[in-house]
């Protein structure tokens with residue numbers, strides 16, 4: 001599949017097979033996360049690869065039970081110390097979130113290209129996740145990604161009409 005096809009075929013999948021992933025598959029996905037761009041290359045990304053005691057995730061994600069069926073779950077972390085030192089408020093409020101989001105999207109797209117499915121999980125109790133996974137002060141869990149062979153092939157929800165969101169040269173002037 002071309003990158004364009006992968007981008008368009010990726011969907012949030014919420015029903016997984018429990019088949020295991022290989023270490024090689026996991027390595028590829030972690031490398032994709034790490035190679036994402038980051039502001040000033042300050043690389044706030046850290047990741048916890050969860051393969052054991054995944055039940056910890058149930059309560060903390062508001063009972064998004066399907067997560068536990070995935071053989072591997074990445075907890076995407078932002079350790080923004082270097083980004084904040086360099087970029088101050090903009091680093092703290094914006095860049096490290098964008099940096100780690102780029103890593104998440106890399107994982108979602110590479111997983112799709114490898115025949116795997118994912119769901120970007122943002123609804124979780126941060127303090128619960130921090131305490132359950134021994135995450136220290138200064139490190140923030142920003143996303144959770146269950147990675148698995150999907151058991152459904154959803155179409156996904158429709159997007160807004162592109163004509164309504166793209167502007168030409170100035171905000172409000174229609175591009176299409």
Ligand SMILES: Cc1cc2nc3c(=O)[nH]c(=O)nc-3n(C[C@H](O)[C@H](O)[C@H](O)COP(=O)(O)O)c2cc1C
Pocket residue numbers: 010011012013014064119120121122123124155156157
């Ligand atoms: C920041 C963010 C947080 C999200 N949190 C959740 C979540 O907690 N649970 C969930 O099932 N889906 C979550 N999603 C997935 C969205 O619901 C999904 O991407 C959107 O409905 C579009 O569907 P698609 O991914 O199939 O194209 C999240 C997506 C993003 C980008």
